[in-house]
Amino acid sequence: MKPFAYAHPGDVAEAVRDVAAEPNAVFLAGGTNLVDHLKLGIATPDLVVDVRTLTSREVTDLPDGGLRLGAASTNSEVAADRRVRERYPVLAQALLAGATGQLRNMATTGGNPLQRTRCVYFGDVTTPCNKREPGSGCSAVGGYTRYLAVLGVPAALPDPTAPETCIATHPSDMAVALAALDAQVQVLGPAGTRTIPFGELHRLVGDDPSTDTTLEHGELITSIDLPPLPAGTRSSYRKVRDRASYAYALVSVAAVVSGDDVRIALGGVAHKPWRATRAEELLRGRPLTDHAVRAAMDAELAGAQPQPGVGGGNGFKIPLAARTVVATLRELTSEATR
Amino acid sequence: MDAEISLRVDGESHRLTVDTRTTLLDALRERLGNTSPKKGCDHGQCGACTVLLDGQRSLICLALAVAHDGAEITTADGLAPAGELHPVQQAFLEQDAFQCGYCTPGQVCSAVGVLDEVARGWPSHVTEDLTGDVELSDAEVSERMSGNLCRCAAYENITPAVQQAGAR
Numbered sequence A: 001m002k003p004f005a006y007a008h009p010g011d012v013a014e015a016v017r018d019v020a021a022e023p024n025a026v027f028l029a030g031g032t033n034l035v036d037h038l039k040l041g042i043a044t045p046d047l048v049v050d051v052r053t054l055t056s057r058e059v060t061d062l063p064d065g066g067l068r069l070g071a072a073s074t075n076s077e078v079a080a081d082r083r084v085r086e087r088y089p090v091l092a093q094a095l096l097a098g099a100t101g102q103l104r105n106m107a108t109t110g111g112n113p114l115q116r117t118r119c120v121y122f123g124d125v126t127t128p129c130n131k132r133e134p135g136s137g138c139s140a141v142g143g144y145t146r147y148l149a150v151l152g153v154p155a156a157l158p159d160p161t162a163p164e165t166c167i168a169t170h171p172s173d174m175a176v177a178l179a180a181l182d183a184q185v186q187v188l189g190p191a192g193t194r195t196i197p198f199g200e201l202h203r204l205v206g207d208d209p210s211t212d213t214t215l216e217h218g219e220l221i222t223s224i225d226l227p228p229l230p231a232g233t234r235s236s237y238r239k240v241r242d243r244a245s246y247a248y249a250l251v252s253v254a255a256v257v258s259g260d261d262v263r264i265a266l267g268g269v270a271h272k273p274w275r276a277t278r279a280e281e282l283l284r285g286r287p288l289t290d291h292a293v294r295a296a297m298d299a300e301l302a303g304a305q306p307q308p309g310v311g312g313g314n315g316f317k318i319p320l321a322a323r324t325v326v327a328t329l330r331e332l333t334s335e336a337t338r
Numbered sequence B: 001m002d003a004e005i006s007l008r009v010d011g012e013s014h015r016l017t018v019d020t021r022t023t024l025l026d027a028l029r030e031r032l033g034n035t036s037p038k039k040g041c042d043h044g045q046c047g048a049c050t051v052l053l054d055g056q057r058s059l060i061c062l063a064l065a066v067a068h069d070g071a072e073i074t075t076a077d078g079l080a081p082a083g084e085l086h087p088v089q090q091a092f093l094e095q096d097a098f099q100c101g102y103c104t105p106g107q108v109c110s111a112v113g114v115l116d117e118v119a120r121g122w123p124s125h126v127t128e129d130l131t132g133d134v135e136l137s138d139a140e141v142s143e144r145m146s147g148n149l150c151r152c153a154a155y156e157n158i159t160p161a162v163q164q165a166g167a168r
């Protein structure tokens, strides 16, 4: 591990100033992603600014009926919060489907969505990786693609030597639920505060695989707000993985149904949590029959690019994503009429 | 770069100077001579380093010591007064819930955490009703203990041990 200075400032404003003033500085929260990457030599900061005890650890009611999750609230505490369990089951389920009990006790609301978008090659410094080392190429193309993207990628076999190639997925479960809930990210930066709609927090690759989010250097998440949901809203999270417990998602689905409105987000399929806006539009105001949902998902996935690779690649994700959405919505709507 | 920190480990206070890169796991094992938490993977994947950190089961291979100045830590070694066994340790013995024993201190600390989380009504991924009561079924124990790997595969006896301790 490369040596680094450690700072534990007195408040969030000072923490933001510290990071903004040092180009190679990072924030530290629960450390479960950052410390791992420090050890692997992937993260090589000169300064680590600890914010875990500076941002709020509370879950509080908002005047509009929503909930505010302080950035330092842990994944365990949020999943166990009565209001989250009762009003936002999709979020409690997503959190409980992620990592393990010990990791959830450490991982935070601010840190979880900001864990790196990545693949196995990203974690191995001996391999080329555009995300870790811009311009070095992408080792994942045609390699171990089982966990990698099918949406938002330009081709079935993108050019592995091109500097803009990256087919990694964002691995967070929590972020998929937050995308479906239209959460609002409260940020404090060198230029003051701003609110980022959750769907705009993460980036697709575009021409820069090295950047996962739209946060500027020095911008700190202070809380994530859950907007209120109309009465009668149902929501749920379904994760498909290689083991029954303790594995990243191959495909996951967060669904929120309120009256005529359905919101669908997919995990494990793209560089960011993927809102299925095309399918949502096709389904708005229509009965959520298996047939209608399947047709809407086929339209959503029309541009998907199956990635060849060891063990048959990841083309299985395309029908799997469609079927998982059908199953999730079937369960939600049959509960509603039960 | 060095930093001075204080830790309370198994009821004893320590002041020590650590490099900022030192994890709590290395601080305990290498500096304080407490080898109860084990180093399995050193990357948060196996659970061998599980201790109770400020009361919650945590992986200290991913915790920087400087970031936990003033922390209160209980390792498997400090769960019960010298010469006595914690009910979870007693249940592990009675159920023969280990073979080589390398994962055991982490399993035991994790199980203590699980029982506390269940007592507080925390649901898990397999809890049918998110807002209902939790029973220590086989499925619940397996899910909650899934972050503790055992290369000897003593799982069949670990699950009843956790249930036995929970029933007391």
Ligand SMILES: Cc1cc2nc3c(=O)[nH]c(=O)nc-3n(C[C@H](O)[C@H](O)[C@H](O)COP(=O)(O)OP(=O)(O)OC[C@H]3O[C@@H](n4cnc5c(N)ncnc54)[C@H](O)[C@@H]3O)c2cc1C
Pocket (backbone or CB within 6 Å): A026, A027, A028, A029, A030, A031, A032, A033, A034, A035, A036, A051, A055, A071, A097, A098, A099, A100, A103, A106, A107, A108, A109, A110, A111, A112, A113, A114, A115, A116, A171, A172, A173, A174, A219, A220, A221, A222, A246, A247, A248, A249, B043, B044, B045
């Ligand atoms: C073995 C293992 C299995 C896992 N399995 C899963 C899984 O199945 N599903 C899943 O979703 N996750 C999984 N994870 C990932 C885990 O959920 C994340 O590591 C964790 O949520 C990160 O939160 P943290 O608070 O520890 O972040 P840290 O590691 O402290 O920080 C992560 C990043 O966010 C930045 N950051 C932190 N807080 C802020 C803030 N307030 N403002 C701005 N920037 C900030 C840091 O600079 C860093 O870049 C797994 C991790 C491990 C080690």
Ligand code: SF4
Pocket (backbone or CB within 6 Å): A117, A118, A119, A120, A121, A122, A128, A129, A130, A131, A132, A137, A138, A139, A140, A141, A165, A166, A167, A168, A209
């Ligand atoms: S997919 Fe992205 S993260 Fe993985 S090797 Fe390619 S560039 Fe790196």
Ligand code: FES
Pocket (backbone or CB within 6 Å): B038, B039, B040, B041, B042, B043, B044, B045, B046, B047, B048, B049, B050, B059, B060, B061, B062
């Ligand atoms: S040594 Fe910490 S989890 Fe494996």
Ligand code: FES
Pocket (backbone or CB within 6 Å): B097, B098, B099, B100, B101, B102, B103, B104, B149, B150, B151, B152, B153, B154
């Ligand atoms: S008893 Fe040997 S690793 Fe678990």
